[in-house]
Amino acid sequence: MPFPVSAAHRQPAVPGRPSGAASSLQRGGGSRRLDSRIERLREAARADRRLDGVLLYGSWTLGEADDHSDIEAYLFVRDEEEAGFDGPEFVGRLASLKLAYTNMYGVLAVVFDDLMRGEFPVEAAGPGVARVATWQGTVHLPDPDAAVLLDRSGRLTAAARTLAEHCPPDPLTTAQQLTDELTNWTLMLAQVLARGETARAHALLHTVIALQQLQLCRLLRGSTVHWPTPSRALEADLPAHDVERYTATTAPARRPDLRIAARRSWQWSRELAAEAAARWGTVCRAGLHDEIGALLTARDGGRTA
Numbered sequence: 001m002p003f004p005v006s007a008a009h010r011q012p013a014v015p016g017r018p019s020g021a022a023s024s025l026q027r028g029g030g031s032r033r034l035d036s037r038i039e040r041l042r043e044a045a046r047a048d049r050r051l052d053g054v055l056l057y058g059s060w061t062l063g064e065a066d067d068h069s070d071i072e073a074y075l076f077v078r079d080e081e082e083a084g085f086d087g088p089e090f091v092g093r094l095a096s097l098k099l100a101y102t103n104m105y106g107v108l109a110v111v112f113d114d115l116m117r118g119e120f121p122v123e124a125a126g127p128g129v130a131r132v133a134t135w136q137g138t139v140h141l142p143d144p145d146a147a148v149l150l151d152r153s154g155r156l157t158a159a160a161r162t163l164a165e166h167c168p169p170d171p172l173t174t175a176q177q178l179t180d181e182l183t184n185w186t187l188m189l190a191q192v193l194a195r196g197e198t199a200r201a202h203a204l205l206h207t208v209i210a211l212q213q214l215q216l217c218r219l220l221r222g223s224t225v226h227w228p229t230p231s232r233a234l235e236a237d238l239p240a241h242d243v244e245r246y247t248a249t250t251a252p253a254r255r256p257d258l259r260i261a262a263r264r265s266w267q268w269s270r271e272l273a274a275e276a277a278a279r280w281g282t283v284c285r286a287g288l289h290d291e292i293g294a295l296l297t298a299r300d301g302g303r304t305a
Helices: 032-047 079-084 087-091 125-135 155-161 171-195 198-221 240-248 255-280 286-298
Strands: 051-056 071-077 097-102 108-112 117-120 122-124 148-151
Touching: 032 051, 032 071, 032 148, 051 125, 051 155, 071 079, 071 125, 079 122, 079 125, 087 097, 087 108, 087 117, 122 125, 125 155, 148 155, 171 198, 171 255, 171 286, 198 240, 198 255, 240 255, 255 286
Parallel strands: 071 117, 071 122
Antiparallel strands: 051 071, 051 148, 097 108, 108 117
16 A cells, blocks of 8 residues: 555666765665666656656665565656556556556556566646655655655655654554554454354454554554554564464454454453553553453353463
């Protein structure tokens, strides 16, 4: 998903940086295939006067790209050219495409002939570049000049530089929001399980509740660099005991296994919420939490995990 939705030959002329300057992200490791495609994107963008700016995002900009990474870049088109800009045609200049479509987020998504994936949000440069600075707290570009592949006006580079520092979420408000979300969605989980909708409960536990747990856990451990995708690099970012607690909340879509995982999940959620309350003074609604726990236990004859 793009920011509030990756990416590097010759550096384009960027204010404050000479053309051809080496990026600090162009180092050993990573993916030569991705580096090559990024350079092709840079060349194609510089040759197309309809483009005002191109900004990479994703794993390459964090120095985490490997042979499995995709390429992700905002294409900021001159305002007067945006309506007629053919995104798939432009992206197809990088390599042959096996698939190009608008995904569920309204973003151009592609699959190249070598099975590399790509995401290319296409936006009018005027309003699009202006929004970049509003991504603070959500997006982190450690080397913003390297992330900017094209900037004809200088506006994009200035905006990207506001994202150079990682801004963790506010602990108090974020922890309270996540505590309340986990309470609400776990109650729904208990009710869906009681109804006998095993597949729906499985999806709710693993795609909604688990992500919120991991965000609250990351907040408590001070590991928020991968905040938008909290499962990313989980094994490297969090202590082993937290990874084990997360693993214990997963289960196949079989009713008995799922009930056990749901109870373990709620127990971990309550422990995380209590830790947040002790540290930041967030509110835990103990009575409601007890009722949800009773629902998750009583529906299965009182057997505990």
